[in-house]
Amino acid sequence: MSQGRSIRLFLVDGTPTGLLTAEIMNWTGHALTGPRSKLVELIQRPECARTGVDFFIGPDPQDSLRTQVYIGESDDVAQRLKQHNRTEDQGGKDFWERVCLVTSKDLNLTKAHAKFLESRLMNVARNIGQCTLINGTAHDYGNLPESDRADMEYFLEQIRIVLPVLGFEFLRDVTKPSQIRLANDIHPITVSQSPIFELSKKGSPIKARAQEIDGEFFVLKGSNASASWTSTPHCYQTLHTRLIEDSIFPLSENGLRVFADDYAFKSPSAAAAVILGRAASGRTAWLMESTGQTYAAWQEQQVAALKPAQPALPPTD
Known part of the structure; x- marks a missing residue:
């Protein structure tokens, strides 16, 4: 840490x-x-x-x-x-x-x-x-x-x-999940990381995986995403367009977009919206890979597991 x-x-x-x-x-x-x-x-x-x-x-x-x-x-x-x-x-x-x-x-x-x-x-x-x-x-x-x-x-x-x-983020680097895996092969490093989460779209081959690292929600390299924005205009549509222009997830032969590298989103909902091509609640759309538990339920479980703070002891003479 x-x-x-x-x-x-x-x-x-x-x-x-x-x-x-x-x-x-x-x-x-x-x-x-x-x-x-x-x-x-x-x-x-x-x-x-x-x-x-x-x-x-x-x-x-x-x-x-x-x-x-x-x-x-x-x-x-x-x-x-x-x-x-x-x-x-x-x-x-x-x-x-x-x-x-x-x-x-x-x-x-x-x-x-x-x-x-x-x-x-x-x-x-x-x-x-x-x-x-x-x-x-x-x-x-x-x-x-x-x-x-x-x-x-x-x-x-x-x-x-x-x-x-001071509010200026342009010099702040992030540690990607793939970098952590490579570093751990040489020397273990300590970071806060969540389980792997999955997102899929019913009736579509879209499937994505993600992990939260030190508060950043990363969609993992190789994840699929919708080729275009398919719903009504939304603030995340601008993000979807920008990622296309920046070649973050180029179009593949099967008609889906594929993330060329791990990419950090500000929230699970931003990630879900970009992947599905429409507004979505990331807290319920992302499911834990191992148990099927939603991101929201997993987060609530982490909070419930916290031990209550112990009251301060009165001073002794």
């Missing part, structure tokens, strides 16, 4: 929609985020006079389920914010609605460090594929001394921990 972390969040102006800072215990990094509407307050923050990396985030007009992200670096973040606040024809960027700045509290982050982080962050974001990255080609800044590269890799790991806490 992963070790716990302590993250300190601070609402700068006392509101959940304003500026927010985040720090991890024993990490020299410091994250600051806020909406574009708070640009004046952002620029006046002392962090903006430091060297660091920045993330400009906004909606993707071509895909409502994705975000657009621009990753940059600067030794004067305030100037970078002013530049990107201009209109597109003046060299700015119109798309972004929020910004996140990551700097160093001890001021030891140099321009070379920031360039290295920018390059690595762009590569990580592209490999994960959870956002539309609008940067150009990432340059390789691997000429840092070996000790500095090691320090920056650790700094990068902390960025990938703190950004999801």
Whole structure:
């Protein structure tokens, strides 16, 4: 099981929609985020006079389920914010609605460090594929001394921990069931995982298998899905279309779609809807492979098995 972390969040102006800072215990990094509407307050923050990396985030007009992200670096973040606040024809960027700045509290982050982080962050974001990255080609800044590269890799790991806490998921990687099976062949790893669940469609050869890993509901590689959305319009229809465009489950010779790899869904219902091509309640549609128990019944059984918390004992003299 992963070790716990302590993250300190601070609402700068006392509101959940304003500026927010985040720090991890024993990490020299410091994250600051806020909406574009708070640009004046952002620029006046002392962090903006430091060297660091920045993330400009906004909606993707071509895909409502994705975000657009621009990753940059600067030794004067305030100037970078002013530049990107201009209109597109003046060299700015119109798309972004929020910004996140990551700097160093001890001021030891140099321009070379920031360039290295920018390059690595762009590569990580592209490999994960959870956002539309609008940067150009990432340059390789691997000429840092070996000790500095090691320090920056650790700094990068902390960025990938703190950004999801602030609501930015595009750097968060997930451990797929197939990766766990391969890892266990070499060295057992400890994760929270459910039994295997199955989903089928009456009168259809569609059959899918899934497993919940650390709260993520994965449809397993080789599972079948409906070739198209077959019911009335629904929010999950957009997801079905996006997975087709991203080649997550290409069309096979038998007319069904087949998942090319394990794929994580936000919920059992999202997975069931995409597979069946219509809205569905995943809590009752998914059945445990070994017993036929529904996902909902299995989950309720886990809750019922919990031992009640013991009352605190009164202090003794």
